[in-house]
Amino acid sequence: MTPPTHRRSRRHRLGRSAWTTGAWLAAIVFFFPVLWMVLTAFKPESAAYTRTPQLVFSPTLTQFRAVFSSGIGPYLANSALASVISTVLALLLAAPAAYALSVRPVKKWRNALFFFISTKMLPVVAAIIPIYLAVRDLGALDGIGTLIILYAAMNLPIAVWMLRSFFLEVPREVLEAARVDGATTRQELTAVLLPMVLPGIAATSLICLIFSWNEFFLALNLTSFRAATIPVFLVGFITSEGLYWAKLSAAATLACLPVLLAGWTAQRQLVRGLSMGAVK
């Protein structure tokens, strides 16, 4: 790779360090608002409001204590419940569908595949009114089940497309070999296919979890107190506690932490999930 002449290698090295600096600078600029949120969460309220931003301060856990005592717990639980159960539901529905669209494709698999993605293009606002009225008439307003059902529908198309892309990567020979060896369809699924696509399933569930955890529009309109999730808590927190940056940052940090961790873990698969399996 490195050119043989001395002068070029020196220029090469200089270029490289400029490259490194540039990349790091960009990374820090983009990450700064997040970093600042976390830092502010550990500040006393007085240190959050200074004309010259304070980078050095004595950290305190006061804000986190205040957030917990203001009752974030049930909201965190609601968010966790809605995300996890809706993800499981989406996967249970998506896995067989993805199978029928890849390994043993049904006749009009193209149409089915595009039906799924076209529902993603339908703006939520177009359906929110009847959904709201139906949920109200069923007495399911402010119920966690409502969010679970809707979040599963929101993530199902992504899960189908993504899982399908993982199924397509399973070498056909392996499945054929299993069939020749006399494996039943069920054995073929559980003993051969499933273990091979397990990493794919993990990645898909992380993507579904991220989207449901961050969802705001449906939660805002369909829940009020009992089933309200974390983003709804944040809105209420501002109205009830006032706009205190440090306390707010502590609440926001707690709200973002699970998804940040999940996203960092799944970053190799993130692009695949977001592009619904089109980009690997």
Place this chain on the structure above:
Amino acid sequence: MAGSATLPVGAVATAPTAPTAWRCRWPLLPALLYMVVVTQAPFVFTVLYSFQSWNLVRPGSEHWVGLANYANVFTDNAFRSALLTEIEMTVLAVAFAMALGVPLAMLLDRRFPGRGVARTLLISPFLIMPTVSGLLWKTTMLDPVYGIVSYVLSWFGVPATDFVSRFPMASVVTVLVWQWTPFMMLIVLAGLQSQSGDVLEAARVDGAGPWTTFRWITLPHLRRYLELGVLLGAIYLVNTFDVIYMMTQGGPGTRTTNLPYYVYQRAFLGFDVGQASALGVVTVAGTIVVAAVALRLLFTVFSGTERSAG
């Protein structure tokens, strides 16, 4: 990544015979049914409601009014303004996010110390809950007195500015761009990394400079990824609601009221079911026109990537 052993699309089309057809089809049915019930059925009701005058605050007020709601939508200046805002916001956000995403992807495409960490930091904005992003930027970043942006600009002699109320559109777009640049970057990066090293090496041996290589080899290769990024970014971004809700509530006036926010206002603040439904139907009709074009494009994009992966 996908080896030659990968199953090519549709290669298994050993046309299922009649008795086995249903065995092939049943795994698909639960998911299809679920999507139809949860997403398509409500839309049928939206259409029905759109022909009624119905205000939730006055029970029993509903009656059929024919096309009156639609007439209102098309003569409604607020709707037209929301539509324009929607287009402006989406186009600006997608364009800037892509314009930043490409150079960032190119930076990350080379090895340098700490590349993994830099990449992790760069994707973080996308993982932040959009409600939090709106809140965070409105307060700690863009506040006229204590905000970081004001502080940094004060080095250059820029007086303290209330960005969110003076430049509401620019403020909202800034947050959207901050959120979506990592997305564009990841897609472009995937494109860059799928380039064959041999071709680049050959170009170098043939004496092509970095710019020539980029213009004539990398860029044509990236085209499909750029299209995909723009398309998917637009699909997600037309639904922007959270950031607007947290930062501007659609204001000042109606400056940042896009279609989702407008329908929300009509339905949940005005309780006008009929009018909001008509708005919803018109929005969907518009989306279908755009989506029909997008879907066709998407299909060529998708089959393209799959062909190249096979």
